[in-house]
Amino acid sequence: QRPDRPPEAPPTMARPVDLAALAVAAIAAVLSATVPSAAAFATTGPSSAAGRTPVRSSGDRLREGRPLGPLASAGSNDRYDGNDDVGDDVGDDDDDDRRTVLPNRRDALVSLSALASASSILGPSNAVDLPDFLLPPDRRSDGGVYKPAKRATAYLVDSTIPPSLVPFRASREAAILKGLGQGSGTSKGPFLQERINLNNVMNKAVFGTARAVGDLIRGGPEGARAGPGYASFLFLGTEDVHSAKDAELALGLIEDVVRPRKRGSDETALGLAFVPRSGQAALNEYAAGKIDDGALMEAMATVEADVEAVRTYLPLVKYARSVGVTFLALAPEASDLRLVRTDGIQSLDPDRRSQYVVDPAGFIALTQDPQFKLYADKSLLRDFVPESDGDSPGDYFAERIIAHEAAATACARWASTRPDSLVIAVAKSEDVRYLVGGVNGRIPRISKALDPENCIVDDEAVTTILLNPTARGTLSVSTRLRLEIGTSPDNKMYQTKVADYIWFSDMPKVNLLTRMMNYA
Numbered sequence: 001q002r003p004d005r006p007p008e009a010p011p012t013m014a015r016p017v018d019l020a021a022l023a024v025a026a027i028a029a030v031l032s033a034t035v036p037s038a039a040a041f042a043t044t045g046p047s048s049a050a051g052r053t054p055v056r057s058s059g060d061r062l063r064e065g066r067p068l069g070p071l072a073s074a075g076s077n078d079r080y081d082g083n084d085d086v087g088d089d090v091g092d093d094d095d096d097d098r099r100t101v102l103p104n105r106r107d108a109l110v111s112l113s114a115l116a117s118a119s120s121i122l123g124p125s126n127a128v129d130l131p132d133f134l135l136p137p138d139r140r141s142d143g144g145v146y147k148p149a150k151r152a153t154a155y156l157v158d159s160t161i162p163p164s165l166v167p168f169r170a171s172r173e174a175a176i177l178k179g180l181g182q183g184s185g186t187s188k189g190p191f192l193q194e195r196i197n198l199n200n201v202m203n204k205a206v207f208g209t210a211r212a213v214g215d216l217i218r219g220g221p222e223g224a225r226a227g228p229g230y231a232s233f234l235f236l237g238t239e240d241v242h243s244a245k246d247a248e249l250a251l252g253l254i255e256d257v258v259r260p261r262k263r264g265s266d267e268t269a270l271g272l273a274f275v276p277r278s279g280q281a282a283l284n285e286y287a288a289g290k291i292d293d294g295a296l297m298e299a300m301a302t303v304e305a306d307v308e309a310v311r312t313y314l315p316l317v318k319y320a321r322s323v324g325v326t327f328l329a330l331a332p333e334a335s336d337l338r339l340v341r342t343d344g345i346q347s348l349d350p351d352r353r354s355q356y357v358v359d360p361a362g363f364i365a366l367t368q369d370p371q372f373k374l375y376a377d378k379s380l381l382r383d384f385v386p387e388s389d390g391d392s393p394g395d396y397f398a399e400r401i402i403a404h405e406a407a408a409t410a411c412a413r414w415a416s417t418r419p420d421s422l423v424i425a426v427a428k429s430e431d432v433r434y435l436v437g438g439v440n441g442r443i444p445r446i447s448k449a450l451d452p453e454n455c456i457v458d459d460e461a462v463t464t465i466l467l468n469p470t471a472r473g474t475l476s477v478s479t480r481l482r483l484e485i486g487t488s489p490d491n492k493m494y495q496t497k498v499a500d501y502i503w504f505s506d507m508p509k510v511n512l513l514t515r516m517m518n519y520a
Helices: 019-034 038-043 058-063 105-121 170-181 201-218 244-258 277-287 293-302 307-312 314-322 334-343 350-356 360-366 370-378 393-416 440-450
Strands: 154-158 164-168 231-238 268-276 326-331 421-428 462-467 501-503
Touching: 154 170, 164 170, 170 244, 231 244, 231 393, 231 440, 244 314, 244 421, 244 462, 268 277, 268 307, 268 314, 268 393, 277 293, 277 314, 277 326, 293 307, 307 314, 326 393, 326 421, 334 393, 350 393, 360 440, 393 421, 393 440, 440 462
Parallel strands: 231 421, 231 462, 268 326, 268 421, 462 501
Antiparallel strands: 154 164, 154 501
């Protein structure tokens, strides 16, 4: 610092502004200026024939280029201060302008709006505490309680191109499960809303009446899905067979599915894809009450079943036993799968292979189908994990297709001799997703091979539900579920959806859902 200059004052911090107090003061000033006092009204009351000057608004002041009265300092001698300086008009040579200026409603609202805007710009630490109705919609309080948006827990994967999700309300969920229990299956065509509106009222009146008359003449609906040769199948896919959450969800769904079925006349089976064929005897003894839970677990360990998966789904097994449901062991023997993985399907014992594959011609032809090739490339082989140095995708492919064929054969064989029966199977989602090549996709072909004359089982008789699916479990590379395979121009004609329904235990995250439609 130069010696000829006086010392500079040390810098001082700006005094913090009390925004809340400023807001209150500003609102009070606007309100006090908007509503005149009794004394002011007596002084500057309404104009009269006696020549009293009418009260002028702030808009008039602004148009004349004069400041508003409330912005001037109290007791100011400015001729345009807007104060009625009676007795103190020094320097006021225009007494006609000495009157009270009242801001109109527009000025008051503009002031409040500006104050609200400033509050929205300021951070939460220094925001002005405004009344709730003045805050932006995203900052209005709801009693301090966060209320998440409500989302459905059940969705139809609609067969549009590309597939889309149709959410169902809770009341609609029960109706869907009841229909599955009655053997209705699931349509593979696009979902159509059947509500009557002005566009379809005549169509429904004419064709609906004709259909009703035809059903009356035939003694039932045309193409009825019931009687000899018909059965329905429900597959529940879980990404983790050890998940207690998925097991609980499966139990809840199966309870609603089994409820409309008549015990004794409507035969129902529960298939377990993690129990090999040799565990069937132990399941039968457990169903008959001859062994307890501990003995069942010991038997499962002996046949090399997934004991932890059986323990996880034990509540479901107990419920099935209580309502008279038959148990089915669906998996091939663990030793046979190891043999196929190392030496190929041809190394299996011919008798054992014939138990797993009852339609050899169809089994071989399926692997040449273009849609199955798409499934194998986009879904089946994506789960390949080498088990040894010499393990290859071809070895894994052979193991999985024999496992799928064996499980589908067990389901179809049991249902083929029981008209109107229902088979419910629990399996890994990787074995039932994308419908065409897994256990579920083989059911119609094998059913037709077992009963060529009477079989009316088609792909609509088979329903697939994924339990609590994730983006990774559907082979998505994003955070959203993948709903289809076959999106390029070369394979679009073979496009297939991931499942018929997806079901959640709780409301799913919004970033998991994709291509949402309106509620059904």
